[in-house]
Each structure stands twice: as structure tokens, then as C-alpha cells.
Amino acid sequence: MSEGNLREASVGKTPAAPARHLGPAGYLVCMSGIVGRELLRFVQQKERFLSALVRPLVWLFIFAAGFRSTLGVSIIPPYETYVLYEVYVTPGLAVMIQLFNGMQSSLSMVYDREVGSMRVLLTSPFPRWYLLFSKLVAGVSVSLAQVYVFLAIARLWEVDIPPMGYLTALPAFILTGLMLGAIGLVISSLIRQLENFASVMNFVIFPMFFASSALYPLWRIRDASETLYIVCLLNPFTHAVELVRNALYGAFEPQAFAVVLGTTIVFFALAVVAYDPGRGIMGRRGGPKGEAA
Amino acid sequence: MSDAAQGPAHVPALAIEAVSHAFGARRALDGVSLTVPAGCFVALLGPNGAGKTTLFSLATRLYATREGRVRIFGHDLSRAPSAALAELGVVFQSRTLDLDLSVRQNLAYHGALHGMAGREVKARIAELLALVGLADRVDDKVRTLSGGQSRRVEIARALIHRPRLLLLDEATVGLDLPSRSAIVEIVRRLVAEEGLAVLWATHIFDEVRADDLIYVLDKGRIIAHGTAREVTGAHLRPAEERAPDGPTAALEAAFRAMTAARAEDAA
Numbered sequence: 056m057s058e059g060n061l062r063e064a065s066v067g068k069t070p071a072a073p074a075r076h077l078g079p080a081g082y083l084v085c086m087s088g089i090v091g092r093e094l095l096r097f098v099q100q101k102e103r104f105l106s107a108l109v110r111p112l113v114w115l116f117i118f119a120a121g122f123r124s125t126l127g128v129s130i131i132p133p134y135e136t137y138v139l140y141e142v143y144v145t146p147g148l149a150v151m152i153q154l155f156n157g158m159q160s161s162l163s164m165v166y167d168r169e170v171g172s173m174r175v176l177l178t179s180p181f182p183r184w185y186l187l188f189s190k191l192v193a194g195v196s197v198s199l200a201q202v203y204v205f206l207a208i209a210r211l212w213e214v215d216i217p218p219m220g221y222l223t224a225l226p227a228f229i230l231t232g233l234m235l236g237a238i239g240l241v242i243s244s245l246i247r248q249l250e251n252f253a254s255v256m257n258f259v260i261f262p263m264f265f266a267s268s269a270l271y272p273l274w275r276i277r278d279a280s281e282t283l284y285i286v287c288l289l290n291p292f293t294h295a296v297e298l299v300r301n302a303l304y305g306a307f308e309p310q311a312f313a314v315v316l317g318t319t320i321v322f323f324a325l326a327v328v329a330y331d332p333g334r335g336i337m338g339r340r341g342g343p344k345g346e347a348a
Numbered sequence: 349m350s351d352a353a354q355g356p357a358h359v360p361a362l363a364i365e366a367v368s369h370a371f372g373a374r375r376a377l378d379g380v381s382l383t384v385p386a387g388c389f390v391a392l393l394g395p396n397g398a399g400k401t402t403l404f405s406l407a408t409r410l411y412a413t414r415e416g417r418v419r420i421f422g423h424d425l426s427r428a429p430s431a432a433l434a435e436l437g438v439v440f441q442s443r444t445l446d447l448d449l450s451v452r453q454n455l456a457y458h459g460a461l462h463g464m465a466g467r468e469v470k471a472r473i474a475e476l477l478a479l480v481g482l483a484d485r486v487d488d489k490v491r492t493l494s495g496g497q498s499r500r501v502e503i504a505r506a507l508i509h510r511p512r513l514l515l516l517d518e519a520t521v522g523l524d525l526p527s528r529s530a531i532v533e534i535v536r537r538l539v540a541e542e543g544l545a546v547l548w549a550t551h552i553f554d555e556v557r558a559d560d561l562i563y564v565l566d567k568g569r570i571i572a573h574g575t576a577r578e579v580t581g582a583h584l585r586p587a588e589e590r591a592p593d594g595p596t597a598a599l600e601a602a603f604r605a606m607t608a609a610r611a612e613d614a615a
Contacts, residue, residue, distance in 0.1 A: 075434045076509075081463025088460020092449070099448050171442035175505075178408045179461035180433040331412075 077180055085181050086189040093193035096163075097200070107155060107201045108208070111148035115209060119144050131272055133304035145206070145214045146300035147269025152205055153198045153232045154292065158260055160194035161239030165246050177330070184327045187240060191323070194239070195232035202228055220303040227302035231295040234315050237322035238291075244329030267293040291318040359422040361386045361435075361513040361545030362407065367416030369402055376402040377568045379416070384513065386421070387543040389536065391556045391576070393603060394565035400549040401441055403565070404517045407547075408438050420513060434462065437506030441517040445498055445505070447491040451482065454490060455505050462509035469508070476504035480534055496527025503534060513545045514538070520552060528555070553603070554596040566607050 076084065097103065119141040134142075167173040176186055206214075206221065242255055266286050268276070273293070277284040287293050294314035301308040362384035369377040377399045384390045394400050405411045407418055409425055409432075418425040423432035445454050452473055459469035477483045480500035482493075490498060499519060506514055516535065520528040532555050538544040548555070556562060556576050564572040564579065572579045576599050583602040 076463025077430060077434065078463075084460050084463050084465040088457050088465070091460070092446070092453070092457045095449060095453060096446070171440055171444040172446060174408070174410055174438075174440050175444050175458065176461065177410055178433055178436070178438055180430040181461070181463070182430070 075180070082181065082185065085179065085185070086192060089176075089186070089189040090193040090196050093160075093190075093197055094200075097197045103159070104201065107152055107159075108205055110155065111152055111205055112208060114144065114148050114151075115141055115212060115214075131274070133301045133306040139213060141209075141212060142214050143272070144270055145209050145216075146303055147264075147267070147296045148209075149202045149205060149228070150231055150235075150292065150296050150299055151264055151269060152201045153195075153228070153235050153295075154260060154263060156194060156198035156201060157232070157235030157239035158242070158255055159239075160190070160197075160236055161243035161246075161255070164190070164240065164243035168243075183330055187326055187330055188323070191233055191236040191240065194236040195229055198232045198236075199225075199228055216303050217305065219305060223305050224299055224302040227299045230312075230315050230319065231299055234291060234295060234319040234322070237319050237326055240326035241322050241329060244326060263290060263292040266290050267296055269293075269296050291315065294318075359386065360384060360419075361388070361421055362515075362547060363417075363419040364403070364407065365417045365419075367403070367406060367413060367418065369406060369411065369414065375568055377406070380565070380568070380570055381416075382547075382563050382570065382573075384545050384547050385561075386512065386545050387539065388561065389539045389546045389548065390561045390563065392547060392549040392563050392565055393551065393553070393556065394549070395551055395607070398551075398565045399568040400565060401517055402568075404438070404440070404515055404549065407515060408436065409433060434509070435512050437509070437511035437514045439499070439502045439506050439514070439516040439519045441519075441521065443498060443502070445490045445501060448489065450487050450489055451477070451493075451501050452486045454501065455508055458505045459508045464509060472508055472510075473504075476507055477501075479507075480504045481530075494527070496523050496530065499523065499527070499531055500534065503531065507538075507544075511544075513547070515547045515549075517549045518551070519548070520550070520555065528552075553600040556596075556599060564603060564606060571606050 075081075122140055164173065167176070176190075177183065179186055203221070206216065210216070238259075242259060246255070264270075266283065267290050268287060269292070273284060273287060276287055291314055294308075294311040297308050298311035298315050301311070360383045362382070364380060364382040367377055367380045368375065380399070380403060382390075382392070382403075392400055392403070402411070406413050407420075407425070409429055413426055418432075420432040421435045423435065425432045446457070449457070455473045455476070456465075456469055459465065459472065464472070473486065474483065477486055480503055482497060482500055482504070485493065485497065490501065493501065503514075503516075503519070506516075514535070519535075520531055523531070535546055535548065539546055550556070558575065558577040558580075560576050562573065562576050562579055563570050572583070574582070580598045580602040583605045
């Protein structure tokens, strides 16, 4: 059949191309839509909010209280005097919330891919890197809400942070949230099935958290093992914790900032490649999941 | 001059040209070419596993086109993805609504993904829900909708940014007959009244009319195209075409004859 014949059959009128919304304002609308959806989902998942809070509070109320007498913390920057162990672990626990949240976002990316809603996101006309960045911002927004509620509760538990510290720590929390979210994005691109996500807990979250300065100062770790000390230094989570710890007391730690920023850029670039239809995982792994090919 | 610059009368809504795709060693599509003229309903017929969803994934840029070319209203999907995707609405085979959000929230989210917000998106939501007959369910959670209602919401969602081309991948699978009929009617009305171009992938023959353009996809290759009447006539003897079960049964018989012939050739 000729193309001429093709045009004759079943043809209605053709609408003119409507106005599109792909300018700067459209970009903002797109990001606010993605962030808004994530916040809506978060608000509706009350158990997710509670579990995100209970986890660090258990560490703070039980673990830290128990170890208060056995783990002495000498005067190390940014602290100007001896501090309670609870005070020492609080920044690490706050970043732990972001670590879990980053992995939770990654879990939701895998879920979205399985149920198909990822397709809706990726068929948006905005650039794919921007869509992924918006997803990151959405995850950070959720984690900030969790972190500040945790810090407010911790304040009732004798964890006194200078009032200005809550403000000066905000940029640090945003950056650490972006870093952990970017790591989560890369992980989500590597996971084929939701069932495989449990291994992320064992191979990513726990090693990152424990092999860091979240629970013990680096000098104490060095006393115990030089090798473990080097591992902790190489762990970006250590630098995220130190960036936040310093920021909470109005101090700036340039090395931690550089490592966190660099890690964010590297992992975000990897995520963009992984979700690129031409180079990444999509379209190579055995066809459309859950649908007839 | 690019196709996009030639004006709407000359530019097909969707032009797929010699597209091939493989998953590892498995070739899912092999040199597929297909045209959806602007304002036209085109059916893509094929059994499960024929490659329809892979073709949709390429046409929506979920997968990169490595061999061949996909153009949407003249915009090359690889070179100008934003312009191409802005013209496109998609209803995927799997359900892609957020069950825990309301109908309005789902549609508003999709509007935002296309840069639409405020009064404009609110008015568009009202307009589209009236079109699909779900205006009274706007604040209900999607979880509370039936399968057919969810599908209609997905169609409304796909149209929210006023695309000129709509792709539907097995949109009626798993639905009862009244729901299927309602969805087919809505889509056909959009073609007739709004001039929407539609590519309708299905393996259900009674969704196709005799004067519809059809492409038959089997094992990753287009094995026939033309109007349903022409395809039926080319592959059945006249007596079979006038079968008492009507044109749907004749089309199905023609389809079976085509795919059986290919299976014999392969053997």
C-alpha cells in the first residue's frame, strides 16, 4: 500500500502544535512537581517517617546512653570541651537518616521501574539529567524533614547544639543528602529486581555507617587498627559526617567538603550515564520488564 | 529542510524507519518501518512477544535507537528528544499510576513533568476527566478505581500536555468488554474530533475496523500493512473473507494465515 493511500484512511483533522512549557519556568515546575510527589508520598507513608526516626533514636537513647561511660571522647574539633557521647554521635545519626533515605529513594526507583511509573518520568521532554537531579532534590527534601525532627528530639535529650548551628548545617545536610542520593541512584541502576535490594543493606549501608567516624572518633579507630582507619578515611560517609559535625558548630571543614562534593559529582555523572538510553542499563537487559516484548 | 519545518500536512506524526533492536544475541526487532500519518488511527497487530512493547520503548526513548531512525512530527528522537517527546502521549502496557495518590494528584504530577502548573493544569484536568467520564472521581485515590477506570485516567494523563500523537500499548488487556469498548470509543473520538494521531498496539482483533490502517508485526518484523480490509483480502480467499463470523474473524484468520506461512518458511 502506498503512503498516499495511508493518509486517506481514518484521518481526522490535524491539530496545530500547542504551546509547550519547556522554558526556565517549565524546568522549575517540573522539579517542584517531582519534589511535591515525593513529599506527598512521604506524608502518606507514616510508618516510613516513624521508622526513619526510630532508628537513630534507638541509637541515641539506648546505644549512646549505654556507651556513655565506656567511650570517652577527648576534646577534638569542632568541640571546645568534653562532650557527652550522645552529643558526639548525633551528627553521625543525622547523616545516617540521610543514608537510609538515600537508599530508600533508590529502592523506590527500583520499585518505580518495576511497576512502570519510571517510564512516565523518563518520557518527560525535559533532559534526563535534570529529571534525575530533580529526583535527588526530592529525596533531599524528604531527608531534611526527617533530620530536623530528629535534631529537635535530640535537643530534649541533652544534645545541645548552638541555635545558629541548625542554620549553618543546612547547606551541609543538603550536600550530604545529594551525595547519598546520588550513590543511591547508581545503586538503583545496578539492581535488576526489588528482591535484590536486601543485599544493599548488607553491602552498602552497614559498612558505610560502621566504617566511619559516625560512632567513634577517627583517632580511636586508628588506635585500634591502622587499616580500618584508612578504610574510614576512604569512606565518603566519614567526610559527610565530619562536614555536618563541623557545620553544626559553625565551622567549615574544607577537606570533608571537597570529598563530599567530588563524590556527589562522580556518582551523579555515573547515574546519568546509567539512565542514559544510549549508554546505560536500559534497553540492554532482556527487554521490557513484566510486559510482553 | 527538515520534516518538522515543512508544515503539518506533509509530516507524519510518527515515522519509524528501518529500526532494529537486540537484547544481547536476541534480535527483538529487525528492520521495522512504520508510519502513523497525522490525525490518523493506526493499529499495530501482533501476538505476545512480537516486539510491540520493544517498539514502543524505542518510540518513547526508553531505549536508544541504535539502528534506524524514529521521528515524531519530524523531530528526530535521538537528536531532538525534547521536541519529539513534547508531542507524544503514552499509555504503557503496565499500569503506571501512583496508587496512593488521588486522580488529580496523578494528573497534576504528569502536567508538571511537561512544565504545566496552576490554573492551566487544573482546567485541563477537569476537561480531560469530563472527556473520560470520571469527573466525579477527581479526588479519589487511584487504588479505589476499577481497572477500566484506571485505564481511562491513564489516557487522560497521557493527553494532559496536549500531545498530537498518542501511543497505546495493549491498553485494553485484562479489561472486561464494556471497559474495552469505552476506551476504544474514547480514543476513536479523539482521532475524529481532535485530530489526534494514534498508534494502537493490540492483539485483540475486534478492536480493529475494516478501514483502519494496520501493521502486522510478527517475530520482530512487519509482515503486512495496509487497511485491515486490504490485508485480509491479500491473505484470504474471497470465500473466507465473507465468513459468517464477520470481518473480525476474517482478519484473525488472515493473521493466522500470515504467521503460519512465516513459521513454515522458517522451518
